[in-house]
Amino acid sequence: MKWVSPTKLGGAGAGGEAKPLLFKSKLKWVGLFGLVLSAFSLFTHFLLARYSVGATVSEYKSSITIFSWRPVFEIANSPPAPGLYRRLWAPVKHLESLNPYANPRANYVAPPPQTGRFIFVRIRGGFHEIRNSICDVVVVARLLNATLVIPEIQSTTSSKGISTEFKSFAYLYSEDQFMTALVGDIRVVKTLPKDLKGARRKKEIPSFKVPSSASPYFYLHHVLPVLKKHTVVELVVPDGGCLQALLPPQLEEYQRLRCRVAFHALKFREEVQELASRILYRLRSSGRPFIAYDPGMTRDALAYHGCAELFQDVHTELIQHKRAWMIKRGIVKGNLTVDSAKQRLRGLCPLMPEEIGILLRAYGYSWDTIIYVSGGEVFGGQKKLIPFHAMFENVVDRTSLSMVWELDKMYGREANLVDKPKTSPPFKEEKKPDTWKNSGPRPRPLPPPPARFKYPYNIEGWWGWVAESDNEPESTVMELRTNAHKLLWEAIDYTICVEADAFVPGFDRDGRGNPNFASLVMGHRLYQAASLKTFRINRKVMAKVLEEIRDHLYQVNGTWIASARRHLRRNIVDGLKEELTRSKPLSFLSFPVPECSCSGGSQPGAVPANTSSPLSQPPLRKVLASMAKCPSWMDRNATSNPRDKESDEGDDVYEDDPDSLDAAVLFRQVGDSNEGSGVEMSNKEETQMDDQEELEGGER
Numbered sequence: 001m002k003w004v005s006p007t008k009l010g011g012a013g014a015g016g017e018a019k020p021l022l023f024k025s026k027l028k029w030v031g032l033f034g035l036v037l038s039a040f041s042l043f044t045h046f047l048l049a050r051y052s053v054g055a056t057v058s059e060y061k062s063s064i065t066i067f068s069w070r071p072v073f074e075i076a077n078s079p080p081a082p083g084l085y086r087r088l089w090a091p092v093k094h095l096e097s098l099n100p101y102a103n104p105r106a107n108y109v110a111p112p113p114q115t116g117r118f119i120f121v122r123i124r125g126g127f128h129e130i131r132n133s134i135c136d137v138v139v140v141a142r143l144l145n146a147t148l149v150i151p152e153i154q155s156t157t158s159s160k161g162i163s164t165e166f167k168s169f170a171y172l173y174s175e176d177q178f179m180t181a182l183v184g185d186i187r188v189v190k191t192l193p194k195d196l197k198g199a200r201r202k203k204e205i206p207s208f209k210v211p212s213s214a215s216p217y218f219y220l221h222h223v224l225p226v227l228k229k230h231t232v233v234e235l236v237v238p239d240g241g242c243l244q245a246l247l248p249p250q251l252e253e254y255q256r257l258r259c260r261v262a263f264h265a266l267k268f269r270e271e272v273q274e275l276a277s278r279i280l281y282r283l284r285s286s287g288r289p290f291i292a293y294d295p296g297m298t299r300d301a302l303a304y305h306g307c308a309e310l311f312q313d314v315h316t317e318l319i320q321h322k323r324a325w326m327i328k329r330g331i332v333k334g335n336l337t338v339d340s341a342k343q344r345l346r347g348l349c350p351l352m353p354e355e356i357g358i359l360l361r362a363y364g365y366s367w368d369t370i371i372y373v374s375g376g377e378v379f380g381g382q383k384k385l386i387p388f389h390a391m392f393e394n395v396v397d398r399t400s401l402s403m404v405w406e407l408d409k410m411y412g413r414e415a416n417l418v419d420k421p422k423t424s425p426p427f428k429e430e431k432k433p434d435t436w437k438n439s440g441p442r443p444r445p446l447p448p449p450p451a452r453f454k455y456p457y458n459i460e461g462w463w464g465w466v467a468e469s470d471n472e473p474e475s476t477v478m479e480l481r482t483n484a485h486k487l488l489w490e491a492i493d494y495t496i497c498v499e500a501d502a503f504v505p506g507f508d509r510d511g512r513g514n515p516n517f518a519s520l521v522m523g524h525r526l527y528q529a530a531s532l533k534t535f536r537i538n539r540k541v542m543a544k545v546l547e548e549i550r551d552h553l554y555q556v557n558g559t560w561i562a563s564a565r566r567h568l569r570r571n572i573v574d575g576l577k578e579e580l581t582r583s584k585p586l587s588f589l590s591f592p593v594p595e596c597s598c599s600g601g602s603q604p605g606a607v608p609a610n611t612s613s614p615l616s617q618p619p620l621r622k623v624l625a626s627m628a629k630c631p632s633w634m635d636r637n638a639t640s641n642p643r644d645k646e647s648d649e650g651d652d653v654y655e656d657d658p659d660s661l662d663a664a665v666l667f668r669q670v671g672d673s674n675e676g677s678g679v680e681m682s683n684k685e686e687t688q689m690d691d692q693e694e695l696e697g698g699e700r
């Protein structure tokens with residue numbers, strides 16, 4: 001049979017069948033084009049969302065939430081009353097005359113261009129210990145007339161998998177800024193010369209393990225002779241702070257050198273500063289002031305001071321385990337079991353977040369106050385912050401104000417680490433002895449079963465090792481990396497706490513009884529802007545005040561509110577005396593006055609004429625009397641605004657008038673009306689009217 005082409009069968013029939021086939025082919029191409037266009041559109045949107053930083057920052061405040069149903073940073077319907085705003089956010093008038101001035105004064109010459117002596121330093125510890133130690137080693141290098149090699153920070157170099165772009169000092173601080181800022185003080189180099197570097201690899205250079213708070217005598221009579229002989233020495237600083245805080249009067253210029261290092265030379269690297277600036281922008285995007293709160297509840301601090309009984313769960317056991325470790329190594333001298341209630345009443349334990357929240361509400365801060373919690377998760381878990389979140393709805397921290405890609409950019413490119421799985425030893429079945437095989441007929445007693453091997457997954461919870469071993473498990477590679485990242489997190493928190501409109505420390509002592517992160521923040525704020533509101537809480541007094549309402553924390557009366565407010569208000573200035581006598585002997589940076597400050601008054605060392613002022617009482621009077629007058633180029637706003645003066649004069653009338661106080665101010669919920677608050681307007685005196693405005697503003 002001969003095959004015939006379809007075209008020969010008839011033009012009309014062939015043409016009628018070709019059109020549907022062509023139409024179907026076009027539909028397929030149109031669908032394929034639509035799919036490609038949709039995929040390209042989605043890809044473009046993902047790129048814009050990933051890399052458009054400006055739009056992210058500008059619209060960030062509308063997208064951040066603490067919980068899914070609770071937006072943050074809502075603009076209040078009405079501004080707070082003037083009297084309330086002055087008390088909560090206004091600068092402290094007693095400290096407005098203090099200005100930062102850490103420049104050399106007299107008899108201070110520049111270092112020689114070539115010294116021929118080198119000091120290499122290895123520093124261990126946390127954020128505040130590293131910062132203190134760097135300032136000390138700069139002073140030591142100046143004292144010994146030696147060239148300082150950029151210090152090595154052990155907590156980063158010993159961590160595995162951190163970014164290869166940043167190592168040691170450069171992981172946290174800017175090396176170029178550090179070297180440039182100290183040109184007039186000491187000579188700083190990044191590495192040792194080649195010959196000395198080889199000697200260090202062979203461990204041929206002398207090394208000193210420097211004791212904590214060593215005296216200048218130690219360096220001049222023990223380190224300097226060795227340095228002259230070998231031209232290089234290595235200093236190992238294990239605990240932070242390698243030079244005593246209080247130096248002789250003839251070394252006052254060295255104290256100012258410490259301030260220049262801490263407050264001018266030590267700048268965080270660019271990526272850290274950039275992220276901290278973004279978070280500050282997001283905090284201030286609503287145009288409202290904010291509070292920075294540092295809980296200070298670390299495991300080491302709680303163990304050192306015996307505060308384990310403040311917790312009622314496994315965290316108590318973890319604290320006691322750490323305290324036993326400290327006692328074994330001689331860090332703590334005392335018994336393992338300590339009455340935490342007595343320690344708390346003595347002011348040796350931190351105030352819990354719930355107690356801080358009650359004090360802030362009693363002072364007048366409303367429910368919608370923006371509060372930045374420093375340090376991330378406190379020891380004890382987020383459940384310790386639940387009461388604090390209930391009293392203040394705009395509670396944020398570093399994680400809620402930053403994005404994952406922003407943190408990744410700060411970390412840099414890091415190695416992908418995978419912990420090696422812990423392989424359990426093979427189970428060996430014990431061989432039965434021959435006597436068992438050759439024993440008589442049954443019944444016979446069964447042998448004891450072999451001991452069952454306990455695999456790691458049999459231990460429940462991350463804390464299960466407490467019941468199994470006296471020693472903590474070794475840190476995994478991911479935990480080492482996290483410890484290195486904590487330096488960056490604390491650097492961001494440090495920047496935000498220094499710039500905050502108000503700062504509240506929950507605790508100011510670390511795991512060795514020394515000033516901690518919060519103390520450094522308070523010292524920096526005292527140097528940079530002394531009049532910023534910083535609550536220097538007397539925990540011994542506050543613990544007794546809170547003990548009065550222990551059984552009815554949320555039903556306090558006006559008299560108690562007035563008492564708590566009075567203590568908080570007075571300790572803003574009175575707390576300087578405790579810092580001067582207690583913190584400064586251990587850490588100079590916690591109280592860099594009067595060495596690094598000057599007086600902006602008409603006379604050097606001017607003190608308030610009012611004898612009841614805290615600054616007119618010893619020992620603060622002696623401190624102010626020794627303060628130099630600021631140079632003429634620093635004089636600014638010499639004549640004060642009469643309006644500001646009036647507000648300052650009326651700023652002290654609120655603490656002693658509890659008549660219009662009401663317990664409802666503490667815990668008024670969102671959406672509650674002002675009706676039935678029990679606050680009555682009184683027109684007898686102007687001060688009572690101001691108090692009324694404060695309370696109404698607090699209820700909003």
